[in-house]
Each structure stands twice: as C-alpha cells, then as structure tokens.
Amino acid sequence: MKILSTCLLAILLTLTSFAQKSDKKLYDEIYRPQFHFTPQKNWHNDPNGLIYYDNEYHMFYQYNPKGNEWGYMHWGHTVSADLLHWKPLDIALYPDENSEDKERCTAFSGSAIVDENNLLNKQKGDVKTLVAFYTSQHCGQRIAYSTDKGISWEKYEGNPILPYDEKDDARDPKVFWHKDSQKWVMVLYRKTSEDDKSKGVSIYTSDNLTDWNWESHIAGFYECPDLVKFKVTNRPDETKWVLFDGDGSYLLGGFDGKTFTTESGKLKSDWGKNYYATQTWSNIPEKDGRILQIAWMRDGKFPDMPFNGQMSFPCELSVTKFPTGYKLIRKPVAELEQLHGKAYSWENKNVIPGIDENKLKKVTGDCLHIIGEFDLKTSDNFGLMVRHSSKIPGTEILYNVKRGTLSVLGCTVPLPAVNNKIKLEVLIDRASIEIFANDGQAVISNCFTPDEKANDVVLFTNGGELGIDKLDVYKIESVWNQ
Ligand code: FRU
Numbered sequence: 001m002k003i004l005s006t007c008l009l010a011i012l013l014t015l016t017s018f019a020q021k022s023d024k025k026l027y028d029e030i031y032r033p034q035f036h037f038t039p040q041k042n043w044h045n046d047p048n049g050l051i052y053y054d055n056e057y058h059m060f061y062q063y064n065p066k067g068n069e070w071g072y073m074h075w076g077h078t079v080s081a082d083l084l085h086w087k088p089l090d091i092a093l094y095p096d097e098n099s100e101d102k103e104r105c106t107a108f109s110g111s112a113i114v115d116e117n118n119l120l121n122k123q124k125g126d127v128k129t130l131v132a133f134y135t136s137q138h139c140g141q142r143i144a145y146s147t148d149k150g151i152s153w154e155k156y157e158g159n160p161i162l163p164y165d166e167k168d169d170a171r172d173p174k175v176f177w178h179k180d181s182q183k184w185v186m187v188l189y190r191k192t193s194e195d196d197k198s199k200g201v202s203i204y205t206s207d208n209l210t211d212w213n214w215e216s217h218i219a220g221f222y223e224c225p226d227l228v229k230f231k232v233t234n235r236p237d238e239t240k241w242v243l244f245d246g247d248g249s250y251l252l253g254g255f256d257g258k259t260f261t262t263e264s265g266k267l268k269s270d271w272g273k274n275y276y277a278t279q280t281w282s283n284i285p286e287k288d289g290r291i292l293q294i295a296w297m298r299d300g301k302f303p304d305m306p307f308n309g310q311m312s313f314p315c316e317l318s319v320t321k322f323p324t325g326y327k328l329i330r331k332p333v334a335e336l337e338q339l340h341g342k343a344y345s346w347e348n349k350n351v352i353p354g355i356d357e358n359k360l361k362k363v364t365g366d367c368l369h370i371i372g373e374f375d376l377k378t379s380d381n382f383g384l385m386v387r388h389s390s391k392i393p394g395t396e397i398l399y400n401v402k403r404g405t406l407s408v409l410g411c412t413v414p415l416p417a418v419n420n421k422i423k424l425e426v427l428i429d430r431a432s433i434e435i436f437a438n439d440g441q442a443v444i445s446n447c448f449t450p451d452e453k454a455n456d457v458v459l460f461t462n463g464g465e466l467g468i469d470k471l472d473v474y475k476i477e478s479v480w481n482q
Pocket of ligand 1: 172
C-alpha cells in the first residue's frame, strides 16, 4: 500500500512539473510575442468589438478554433486592465444558424458599443448592455448582446438588422454615437455596383440600434472602416474627423452625421507590410480621453508555432497641424513603461564609423524598447542592427541622410530631419519591429523571424560622425511572466 501511494505521488509530481514546464514553454516559444497579444493557439486576424467597460479593455478578434489557418470565424475574447496583460476568455460569438461551413454564416468583423439608454431593452440591473455589431458572412449584418459585462453573448432575435445582399459584399460594421445629430452611426464596407471602383464606406444612421437608414457612400475604401473625431492637438478649438481604411490609411475631413466631407488626399498611417484591420476602442472614459487603436499584424510568419497571428502594440492616436497640413500621429501607449526592465542610457555622445565603435555593446535581448534622439552631424547614413550576432547578420534599421528616408525590412518611409535631428522609438518583440519616428509622424510596423541565437544590438554610422543627444534602451519584461 505504502509503495503504491509513493509511486502515485511520484507520478503526480512528475505530471505537475511537466505541466508547469510545458505551460512555460507554451508562452516562451521562439516566435511567441512577449508583449504583443496572441491567442494561446490557432489562427486569428482582425481585432473586433473593442470596448472599454467597468475598468476593462475588451478585445474580441477573428478566431478559428479549428486550426492554424483562416476560416470558421468566431469572435475570440480577451480582456486587460492595462493594455499589456491579456487574460484569455471563452469564445464570445459562434457562427449563426449552427453553420459548420468554413465561411457561410460565420462571425466576421465588427464593433461594440454600450447601450447606455437600454434601447435594446435587455438590461439587467445596473449593468449596461454591451451590443456587438458583426457581419454574419453571407447572412447579413447582425447584433449580439451581453448583459454580464461581455462574458456571455446572446444573438438578437430580430437579426439580421441589415439583410444580406449578394451584390454588395457588405461587412465590418463600426458603430458609434454621434453627439451633434443625436444618432447612432454605422460605417460599413460595401460596394454599390458591379464596378470594383465603387468599393467603399457606406454610412447609415439609427435611433434605436436596430433600424438603419442608408445616408451616403464614399468610394475608394476596402474593409474594416472606422470613423473617429479628433481635437487637433495644437489647435484646441478645431476638430477633424478621420475616416480609416482597413490598411490604416485615412482621409481627414468633416462629418455632419450623414456625410463625410473630404479635406485631404488618402494618407498612409503605416509604411510597413503588416498593419491591417485597424480599429479604435469605444467608450474610453472622458477623463482618459485617449483615442486608442490596435491592428492585426497581417502576413506574419510563425514557423512551428501553436498560434498564427499577432496584434500590433496598442497605440494612442492624435491629429496635429503642421506647416505642411494636418497629420495623424501614432505612438505606443504609455503603459509600455510598466514593462521596462534593465535600463541603459547615453547622453551627448559621438559615434564614429567602425565596427568597434558600437555604443550598445552591452545590450542584448529579444524584447527591447529603444528611444533615441540623434544629431546627423556629418553622417551619410546611420542606424541600428537588431537581433544581430557576429555570426548571423541581424535586421537593419537605416536612416539615409541624403534621401531623408528611413528603411527596414524592405519598407521605406520619407522622414525629413528636423533641425538636422532624427528621433526614433523602436519596439522589438520576438516576431515584430515597430518604429515610431519623429514623435510618431512616421510609423513602420513589420513582422520578422529573427535567428534565435542573434541577440545583439549595434548602433552604427557610415561616412561621418553621428551625435547621440539622448538614447535610452530598456529591456521589456514578458507579460507572460507576471
Ligand atoms: C479583414 C477581413 C474582414 C472580414 C474578416 C474575415 O481582414 O477580411 O473584412 O470581416 O477579415 O475574417
């Protein structure tokens, strides 16, 4: 008996330690982002239903519970108190009509709002109803609601709220409250004719969240629209509306509740290859006042990983007036500081060309936050090699002084120097590089698959001298360790 119980105990201990080890392994894989959201396993794409409620940021996302490729879309669900640590929750939305099909009636992208005035008449007690608007692919635009702060979801009995029309390919409703006209507004991707040039954003309005009137259409957009009002940061009395396309590009303009009036050409908000299906959070409290955006980092490669996809790092958006015109500014949310580990700092230093001149010799790591202001002095070009080693060349981030361009991983953005200076803020995670240049005026987001063994960083200049006005490098702690 004693021998048997000792054996059982030994087996139990082995199993527990194995489970602990494999848990660690699970969030510690070579290409597992350490401070970007990924689901534990399987495919995900667009962020959906972004909403802040009761001190929690909810993020839903396009999710295939069946495997590592696109299809069978559900809404996965996760919440965070700080936009850094994401707690996994049960799937929120399942396909409609018990569809087992890869596409038909599956839960495509959409948004969520708080039903402040109980228009759906579903509210229980003081907890407001959360309402999700989503596309049931080939089955119309639909509503689901939650009366328990987003934990469980019911489909609305009057679905669809906009019937399926096989000609218009409509999808991705983003709904918000328009204070001036006292109406709910929906922006919806659609095409209005056979001609692909009609692909764009249709604007609808509603008084009750369930009956929607078509108001106008603006062509030249594709998937996942978003329409957001901004106060211009350096012109406190001015506002601008920004109409976002799926790839984060945008138009600046005015919006009267029915029609968007364009005041700019289409502008790029990200110059990388992987920023897609952007969405902003709804219901951010006024005292916070930030406009927060996240995107799916499309087309990333995650060889041999149990998951396929990652979100971008959450960002704060603003609109600023420059001598050249109005512009969207994007910066990583300040919460990132909470993950800062070991810090390195340099001030008023000169860098000269040469492989032995690397000021960042003592920095190594696969998760770094680099913030620097550089004086171009006589440099022809300068930059950083990240995830580098003496044997394996890393990834180059290069500023070309003569051209005034910043390049990484085959992507280039025009970046004029200001008073002969360039500012770079770089986020390195195990599978991504995001660069915010000149205080968020130019952004490049890319996925990459660096070599596991290459963990050095090199700061270099070619052709002449470079000044470091200030440079701070922080190791970033994994959100999975905490
Ligand atoms: C964008 C998108 C959306 C659609 C969803 C389906 O990536 O194509 O238009 O709703 O993905 O997963």
